[in-house]
Amino acid sequence: MHRRGVGAGAIARKKLAEAKYKERGTVLAEDQLAQMSKQLDMFKTNLEEFASKHKQEIRKNPEFRVQFQDMCATIGVDPLASGKGFWSEMLGVGDFYYELGVQIIEVCLALKHRNGGLITLEELHQQVLKGRGKFAQDVSQDDLLRAIKKLKVLGNGFGIIPVGGTYLIQSVPAELNMDHTVVLQLAEKNGYVTVGEIKSSLKWETERAKQVLEHLLKEGMAWLDTQAAGEPQYWLPALFTELYSQEVTPEEAREALP
Amino acid sequence: MDRFVWTSGLLELGETLVVQQRGVRLQDGEEKVKFDTGVLLLSTHRLIWRDQKNHECCIAVPLSQIVFIEEQGAGIGKSAKIVVHLHPASSNKEPGPFQSSKYSYIKLSFKEHGQIEFYRRLSEEITQRRWESMPTGQTIQVKDSRAGRVRAVGIVGIERKLEEKRKETDKNISEAFEDLSKLMEKAKEMVELSKSIANKIKEKQGDITEDETIRFKSYLLSMGIANPVTRETYGSGTHYHMQLAKQLAGMLQTPLEERGGIMSLTEVYCLVNRARGLELLSPEDLVNACKMLESLKLPLRLRIFDSGVMVIELQSHNEEEMVASALETVSEKGSLTADEFAKLVGMSVLLAKERLLLAEKMGHLCRDDSVEGLRFYPNLFLTQS
Numbered sequence: 335m336h337r338r339g340v341g342a343g344a345i346a347r348k349k350l351a352e353a354k355y356k357e358r359g360t361v362l363a364e365d366q367l368a369q370m371s372k373q374l375d376m377f378k379t380n381l382e383e384f385a386s387k388h389k390q391e392i393r394k395n396p397e398f399r400v401q402f403q404d405m406c407a408t409i410g411v412d413p414l415a416s417g418k419g420f421w422s423e424m425l426g427v428g429d430f431y432y433e434l435g436v437q438i439i440e441v442c443l444a445l446k447h448r449n450g451g452l453i454t455l456e457e458l459h460q461q462v463l464k465g466r467g468k469f470a471q472d473v474s475q476d477d478l479l480r481a482i483k484k485l486k487v488l489g490n491g492f493g494i495i496p497v498g499g500t501y502l503i504q505s506v507p508a509e510l511n512m513d514h515t516v517v518l519q520l521a522e523k524n525g526y527v528t529v530g531e532i533k534s535s536l537k538w539e540t541e542r543a544k545q546v547l548e549h550l551l552k553e554g555m556a557w558l559d560t561q562a563a564g565e566p567q568y569w570l571p572a573l574f575t576e577l578y579s580q581e582v583t584p585e586e587a588r589e590a591l592p
Numbered sequence: 593m594d595r596f597v598w599t600s601g602l603l604e605l606g607e608t609l610v611v612q613q614r615g616v617r618l619q620d621g622e623e624k625v626k627f628d629t630g631v632l633l634l635s636t637h638r639l640i641w642r643d644q645k646n647h648e649c650c651i652a653v654p655l656s657q658i659v660f661i662e663e664q665g666a667g668i669g670k671s672a673k674i675v676v677h678l679h680p681a682s683s684n685k686e687p688g689p690f691q692s693s694k695y696s697y698i699k700l701s702f703k704e705h706g707q708i709e710f711y712r713r714l715s716e717e718i719t720q721r722r723w724e725s726m727p728t729g730q731t732i733q734v735k736d737s738r739a740g741r742v743r744a745v746g747i748v749g750i751e752r753k754l755e756e757k758r759k760e761t762d763k764n765i766s767e768a769f770e771d772l773s774k775l776m777e778k779a780k781e782m783v784e785l786s787k788s789i790a791n792k793i794k795e796k797q798g799d800i801t802e803d804e805t806i807r808f809k810s811y812l813l814s815m816g817i818a819n820p821v822t823r824e825t826y827g828s829g830t831h832y833h834m835q836l837a838k839q840l841a842g843m844l845q846t847p848l849e850e851r852g853g854i855m856s857l858t859e860v861y862c863l864v865n866r867a868r869g870l871e872l873l874s875p876e877d878l879v880n881a882c883k884m885l886e887s888l889k890l891p892l893r894l895r896i897f898d899s900g901v902m903v904i905e906l907q908s909h910n911e912e913e914m915v916a917s918a919l920e921t922v923s924e925k926g927s928l929t930a931d932e933f934a935k936l937v938g939m940s941v942l943l944a945k946e947r948l949l950l951a952e953k954m955g956h957l958c959r960d961d962s963v964e965g966l967r968f969y970p971n972l973f974l975t976q977s
């Protein structure tokens with residue numbers, strides 16, 4: 335009587351079977367790669383058709399751009415990952431955002447000496463629009479945020495900090511932890527903050543509040559006003575744009591890059 | 593400006609609103625007039641201007657009076673304008689704000705932009721001359737037999753027309769949106785397929801050829817799908833990135849030499865994209881290409897400092913040697929901040945700071961960290977023990 339499944343023979347047969355499965359596995363992957371290649375070509379055609387009908391819509395309509403980006407994100411596709419991607423090539427979205435990235439970098443660099451590398455999204459928006467000129471394509475704040483998210487990968491410290499109803503954009507590799515962020519948010523209301531306010535709003539000890547404020551001072555993101563009535567006030571230049579009459583011209587921005 | 597007539601601003605029967613723009617100033621030829629801030633409306637028949645502050649003040653000129661139009665670009669302190677050349681006013685023209693004018697053209701000054709769209713629409717209307725086929729009359733009530741409703745004019749009429757226009761825009765958007773949804777469905781299929789292939793690759797660590805992996809990665813790149821396979825020789829690099837790396841090596845040699853052999857990746861990004869003008873690189877493209885520089889034995893390399901700052905250096909550049917000269921400079925001046933050092937040496941503040949930090953890490957410099965900033969001193973603990 336043969337006992338099935340035991341003995342050297344069985345083991346050898348098993349190994350052979352496994353090897354055959356693996357082989358099939360390779361063949362399956364190859365098949366799928368070929369299938370993907372074919373589907374990719376089809377998709378490219380579909381995208382070309384879409385582009386011929388709606389490329390202008392994406393170019394001109396910021397809301398439609400948002401829809402487009404959100405849908406891409408939902409399915410796990412990043413249309414801005416590479417300039418070589420289909421989306422970028424056919425819809426032209428790439429060039430739009432990558433160029434915006436350059437403009438954002440230039441504006442931030444030009445204003446860094448003033449605000450220590452922190453700027454409100456509003457001011458960034460205004461300055462970028464100015465630099466682009468009146469006949470350039472319209473750019474929304476959402477567009478700026480998406481461009482900034484892409485810039486982070488260059489190791490330049492770009493960050494987005496939610497404050498009040500808007501955002502502060504960080505453009506220097508300074509370490510800003512939760513404590514710093516929370517104080518920035520507190521300062522957003524009036525453009526400045528005091529140790530007393532921090533203690534009463536956030537219930538921190540004096541030492542902790544002082545450390546955070548000193549860090550911001552060191553980084554050039556906060557300025558100290560010791561002549562204020564009451565306690566010294568720590569102002570954020572990023573938040574008081576109305577006080578500046580000086581504007582950054584595109585030439586200044588370009589020269590700011592060494 | 594003598595071609596304009598006073599009007600109520602209400603659209604007449606058969607007249608449709610095409611586009612409107614706020615913040616428009618009228619000029620009589622080269623001279624400014626009192627019509628400073630208004631809403632400019634373009635209809636199929638007329639160009640209407642209504643004062644934003646005083647809605648009673650409303651003037652119009654028939655499109656048939658227009659000979660031709662030109663664009664005038666914006667300048668410093670000047671808004672973009674459209675110049676409208678007009679036929680002489682007809683003798684039986686209704687009363688208007690001006691009896692006579694020495695100019696045969698007017699200028700529309702767009703203080704709040706919108707000139708691109710307006711010019712386009714105005715050109716269209718002048719070309720199509722819809723006023724000829726849609727004669728307007730006094731306000732008459734007409735029964736719309738299809739809807740069985742009375743087609744009112746006046747404010748309600750304008751509102752209806754705006755609503756129709758909105759619906760049409762919506763229709764265009766919803767068609768675009770529908771097409772987009774269908775496209776996304778197909779894209780989703782691609783994502784699913786790529787996931788399944790990625791799983792196969794993970795399972796078979798080593799059984800899939802290098803070639804197939806590279807093919808797969810390039811498919812992912814085209815679709816913008818993140819690479820799920822972590823075992824990598826070149827990161828997310830593909831043939832494209834290899835080519836790019838070689839291009840960069842050629843392109844950056846001179847700029848690097850001009851900048852002391854080192855540049856931040858952000859600078860490189862701006863430099864390269866400004867030079868390209870079109871078909872720009874994404875930040876990720878740049879990083880992926882730079883990651884391949886060393887393995888491709890190119891004369892540049894990517895370096896990442898502790899702070900996360902990324903730079904490109906010439907192979908011949910030795911940051912550690914630069915530290916020695918940095919130490920000299922700091923010693924000469926007693927102490928320096930990153931800003932001061934940057935100015936002295938002619939570097940960007942970002943890279944100056946990294947050099948000083950590196951010098952500190954190597955033990956050559958000491959820091960003095962105060963609210964006045966970060967200042968570096970020669971490390972006397974080391975030299976004067």
